[in-house]
Amino acid sequence: MLVNINDFKARYNWPSLKYWFGTDADGNSLFDAIWAGARTSISIGVIASLITEVIGVIIGSIWGVSKKIDRIMLEIYNVIANVPSLLIIIVLSYSFGNGFWNLIFAMTCTSWIGTAYFMRVQVMIMREREYNVASKTLGTPMNRIIFRNILPYLTSVIVTDVSMALPSFISYEVFLSFLGVGLSQNVPSLGRLISQYSPYMTTYPYLFWLPVLVLALITISLYIIGQRLADASDPRTHM
Amino acid sequence: MLILESSFPRRETSNITVQEELKQAEVYEVNTVVSVDNITENDFAVVSLDNKENEKIDTPKYSYWGSVAKKFLFSKITIFMLALMTFILLMSFIQPLFSGYSLSSVG
Structure with a gap:
């Protein structure tokens, strides 16, 4: 809330006990702004990577075992993968208009196909293993081969993919908000804070560096936890 | 002997x-x-x-997710990062409820 907008003493306060992260040109507390922004950024990252991974893993596993679908999907993949994903996201968010869900739609609209292709390759590697050939010969239905024989072996691969998708979606959001694309004007986000305060990098450096620091802490902790979880979920490390 | x-x-x-x-x-x-x-x-x-x-086969009991948790929590860096992430998540989802920060409300 801009309760301090007419209070000149509340402007550009350096971090203190009253304003932990200082205040900006309008007397806004940066502490409040950062956490409100982090909430938006984290929500976008989590929702977008959840959608991408669920669609990508399901379609990728079917794509990997079926040769008929493979022929069609490979052509679709070739078309979509050759257009830069950032371009697709920017064009889509321009055409659908700014907004939280529009941005998530723009992000997930085509990015699932990358995950699906990755899963296709992984599934194809597992598909030709002896135990799967034997299982197929014995008449196991395709669904069971995918969900019981193959996917449990790919847990650590999927976790690795999630751990890379989460920080990358957060970075996408920050980058787009920095450009002024994506979120609507009344939604706070870390990217918006960073772009809004970047002119103060030399005069009031705390306004720029504190949002950057929080963003870095979020992405680094998510990435490291994801990588460790991926390592831990690989049964070969359980010796 | x-x-x-x-x-x-x-x-x-x-x-x-x-x-x-x-x-x-x-x-x-x-x-x-x-x-x-x-x-x-x-x-x-x-x-x-x-x-x-x-x-009887004398092998220790093995549970997949149990082993995952054991392996995951083995490293101190992971525990530190987990604590940091939990702190950031809690702050960013609880603090805005109290601060009522909004870009659209003026005064």
């Missing part, structure tokens, strides 16, 4: 095993050191084969 000890695994289920163990404990205290000269034939017990016991 010879060390006689009850080295075979204790299994409560088998009667024969328990009896043999008791007999051995009668003659000598378990884990005592006995010189070779003092050993007679009576000190030994015939160990019979128990087919049912042989069928």
Whole structure:
């Protein structure tokens, strides 16, 4: 809330006990702004990577075992993968208009196909293993081969993919908000804070560096936890 | 010198095993050191084969997600990062409820 907008003493306060992260040109507390922004950024990252991974893993596993679908999907993949994903996201968010869900739609609209292709390759590697050939010969239905024989072996691969998708979606959001694309004007986000305060990098450096620091802490902790979880979920490390 | 000890695994289920163990404990205290000269034939017990016991496989219990958790929480960096992430998540989802920060409201 801009309760301090007419209070000149509340402007550009350096971090203190009253304003932990200082205040900006309008007397806004940066502490409040950062956490409100982090909430938006984290929500976008989590929702977008959840959608991408669920669609990508399901379609990728079917794509990997079926040769008929493979022929069609490979052509679709070739078309979509050759257009830069950032371009697709920017064009889509321009055409659908700014907004939280529009941005998530723009992000997930085509990015699932990358995950699906990755899963296709992984599934194809597992598909030709002896135990799967034997299982197929014995008449196991395709669904069971995918969900019981193959996917449990790919847990650590999927976790690795999630751990890379989460920080990358957060970075996408920050980058787009920095450009002024994506979120609507009344939604706070870390990217918006960073772009809004970047002119103060030399005069009031705390306004720029504190949002950057929080963003870095979020992405680094998510990435490291994801990588460790991926390592831990690989049964070969359980010796 | 010879060390006689009850080295075979204790299994409560088998009667024969328990009896043999008791007999051995009668003659000598378990884990005592006995010189070779003092050993007679009576000190030994015939160990019979128990087919049912042989069928048991002695492997520690394995649970997949249990092992994942053990491996995951092994590293101190991971625990630190987990704490940091939990802190950031809690702050960013609880703090805005109290601060009521909004870009659209003015004054």
